[in-house]
Amino acid sequence: MAAGDPTALGKYTIVRPLGRGAMGVVYEGFDPVIDRRVAIKTVRLDRVDESEGAEDLLRFKREAQAAGRLTHPNIVGVYDYGETDELAFIVMEFVEGDTLKSLLDRGERFTPAAAVGMLESLLAGLAYSHEHGVIHRDIKPANVMITRDGRVKLADFGVARIESSSLTQAGTMIGTPSYMSPEQFMGQTIDVRSDIYAAGVLLYQLLTGDKPFEGSVTSIMHKVLNTEAPPPSALSVAVDPALDAVVARAMAKRPEARFATARDFATALRATEAPVEDDATMIRPLATRPDPAAATRMAAGVAAGVATAPRGGRGPLIAGGVAAVLVVAGVAGFMVLGGHATHPVAASHPAKATATPPPASIPVPAPAPTPAPAPAAKAAAVPAPPSPAQLRARAIAVAASASCALVHGTIGADGGDLAGLVRADQHGRFDRALATAVDGGAGAPPVHVALRDFTGPYCGMIAAIKPYAPVFAAPGERLALHLAGHATRLVKDQHIVVELGLPVWARYAEVDYVSSSGATYRLYPTTPTPPALTASTLVLGKPPGPIWAAGKPYGTDMIVAIASSAPIDTMPAAQAATVATLAPAATTALTELQANGAKLATAAILVDTVRSP
Template sequence: MTEMLGKYELRQVLGKGAMGTVYEGYDPIIDRRVAIKTVKLPDAEDVEAQEELARFKREAQAAGRLSHPNIVGVFDYGETPEIAYIVMEFVDGTTLKHVLDKGERFGVPEIVRLMEGLMAGLQYSHGRGVVHRDIKPANIMLTQAGEVKIADFGIARIESSSMTQAGTMLGTPSYMSPEQFMGQTVDARTDLYSSGVMLYQLLTGEKPFEGGLTAIMHKVLHTEPPPPSALSVSVTPALDAVVRKAMAKRPEDRFAAASDFALALREAAEAKTAAVESFGLGAEDFGDAEATMVAPRRPSAPAAATPPPAPAPVRTKNGPSPAVLGGAAVLVLAVLGGGGYALFGGHKQAAPPPAPAVAQAPAPVAPKPAPAPALTPAQLQARYSATLGALPCTLLSANLPTQTLTGLAGAGAPQAALSGAIQSLPDPGGIVNQIDTVDGPYCTALDTIRPYHALFPGSDGALSLALAGGKTQLYNNDLITIDETMPNFSGYLETDYFSSDGSVLHLYPTSSDAARQFAAGAAKGLGDPAHGGASWQVSAPFGTDMIISIASSVPLFAKLRPQDETASDYLPALRQALQNAAAGGAKISVAAIPVVTLAK
């Protein structure tokens, strides 16, 4: 009997993975071949597998709302007691990754055609609020006719969906954008960055950034790859410029839309300088883009004995005329092809007789370079500040005499970026890393206060914040008690408890513990009933929470915030309040600590 899945016949297995199986299927009702992707339904307590299932459903939701010739269509979604399945368009072809892995290369016109198909699909997808987030050759299908179809919307971000958020790193490292590595919210320009990486690979046969996760992340955030023209003679400066714009570090510096990317690529490939004004590609990016480049070839018959007449000098754009180069041009031809056509006139030229051997004097031995001078403490401090001070989703402090780093870093991409940054510092092996990793939706909060936190405290010192008794873990019904000490200036305190569920509880000031000015170095305790004031107990949801406190020489808010609000409402107001205080010359010091809460 033919195995059935709902109304669909399962004809053969097309592929298997850790999560499920893909079948060739058949819809007998409308006489259509289909592909059916299946995953096993996970146990309720298997959190990771539940997330995989959520992504699977998201793929059906994302691709199911899209109907375009350059996107693999989704026709149906269903579940049985054991599995969930998606019914998709059957693509009789292969993946772009399979083609590239075989070492096959495309000419520039074919690359342009493939990228235009990709951009057409992305323009349609983005126009309907769907960002793919995992554009790579493995997710680009090629039909037998060579048409492009975008597949696998499993980690897509859908506008108005709450299933993905900033702080989540999803994607394939070699093709991920800086904002994906930093756990920031993505938009359509993320797909354009990944497409730029793929264009680089199509033009050169190599990915722009290689290595392990940490190495790739560091390169994506801090370095530029070699221009494609440095790796392939078929790539012009105009194509370099398109790749550079698509792969810009900042999303706002990339193409605004997929259609702009496609048009700029077409213009660059055809060397039409209209792209200069349309897409901000400077005229220098085009070089002599319309010049014809002909690879030398070995003549099929012996070259004529009579040399051609000397060519008239021709001035080049970036150097002396070929006449000035003289014998060097002949040497280049000999190296490239063992002979070949002259650069001018098309006459065949005899190879020159071998030059007599000349005794070579021994090459002088270059002196060893002097060791680089040791950095002064001020230079070392500047190096640390430049490398670590602006890392996203961190709040760091450094002690140079002991080479100790303390503070907080977000889990996942921020922590990996931090590790890469530390390795780029002088003597990374001697650095003592005591930075706590925080797993939770706190990147936006840390990024809000980080501009007001000095890596090296100055004469004003730093605000001190800790759970009473030096605790780092609290259990259900435990009191949340906090000890704070003002920095070396008088001012006001704002202390907030950020929960993993996205809520914020304002611990100080409150209606029962009004705001007041504290002297420099003064201590403040919170949450201890013996000292009066409000008190709080730990309760569900359990996990990693965070306390943030801010000391400022002026009050941040003119009136009390609601004691309990969401982080999404509070953080924009806090950011504006800090900016206003700083603009008025106020002194500000910030601190943050993680709080691990447990049921028992």
């Protein structure tokens, strides 16, 4: 142990440190009285005179008070609280396992059955918490532990609200943005249904691999308050559409439209499950990858009881090549640790016998009645292929789900094309989700998907312009943007010529060049008060106007265009800036223009600049 580490805290012997952070240290400890390992989470008391330190201590005590009243196999247990002259400490259950966030960050993906089973266990702990007057308020993967044998445990009650306390008032926004309910964003008084919402978000992420809403805090808040996420089954063909309604109800905008309790949520999930015939069935992720480095991560707690298992006798939720590790439970935000189809065949009719009449002189007994042939089985109806309108709706839903992607295209009776930009780290799954959404099957026209990925600092700009770049636009409404000759690659000193096809209502435009370095340059307008546009096209980079050429730094750059029916200037009195300043300025300017009744259209393209051919 390092110098200054205690050898004991109260009756607990300190074995070793598990991790260190700005607030304090988490130790493995030992309780000699009842002979068990524990985790001991500490906070330094020498910071309580600072406002931030005082808030840390308040949350620390709240965690001890909230979790300390809860004893449930799906909740990380808190055993004790104490203080010395230098430290406050919480004694916790020692859990062998990993956080759900760590698993997701390592690329683990779960089958829908595993996701539902995980949520059922989590909801069991959440229901117990709510029934004992504790609202967690920060349900997210970092606060969900998966033990080595696959049990689920809810951790970190540091921002929990105890119903009998007055520690949290309306008007305070607390939580993690991607999982916060509308009422949390608005600073309203919350109840158990905010936890229901967050659990719905978590289920959505487990089913699809993506959060329903992503982006900046402002962008997430706007989406949570005003938009609907695409149903999970639209993003993953493995998801039973029956789960869509469950997720939608859990994530309803109005609290009264959600499940009233965690138990109601769990009951609805169980109603979607197929019967389990084999009690020994293991629920496995779709893909698991061993993580040799994970064995070095240490943290708190051994399970104190048998976790609530979903019905059907499921085994552990995680199986396969995931290395067993020790992880600190409840320290998130506290420290940084080093077929083919079958078609029924119609039944054949028995052939009718053609009898030869006997001679009239020979008596013939009456023939036995022939049973009526069984009616032919009706051939299974082949569903009609989806209409272009249905395919468009699917594409719009998937495109809206990506936090850093811009998609445009056409879907007509003879097929169509979808193109656009997407951040590299989600390119594969987004491309597949979009292709799946517009695959109409046999008899449907093919729709081609072609997306370019990028790694530059462009997500802020895409978030700013995406609300005004619909996936499908009517003729005369779309802003067309491309380089001369539809080039996508420029060599050193090659002229940059930009061509815009303007919507019929556009009278003003702005075009900005965003370098891979993050620097931005105003290409148009070049005067403070440009005249209104009168033509349907705008060409930049040719005399008598300014001329630009490709140069250092070489890489993948972006050009962003905005068309408006009213004057626009996202960066007043500035011809050059950085994407960090331009993106929020554009968001503000476009929001104000729309609020004042202006019509807007936006577009973006990528440009590769290279030193030599």
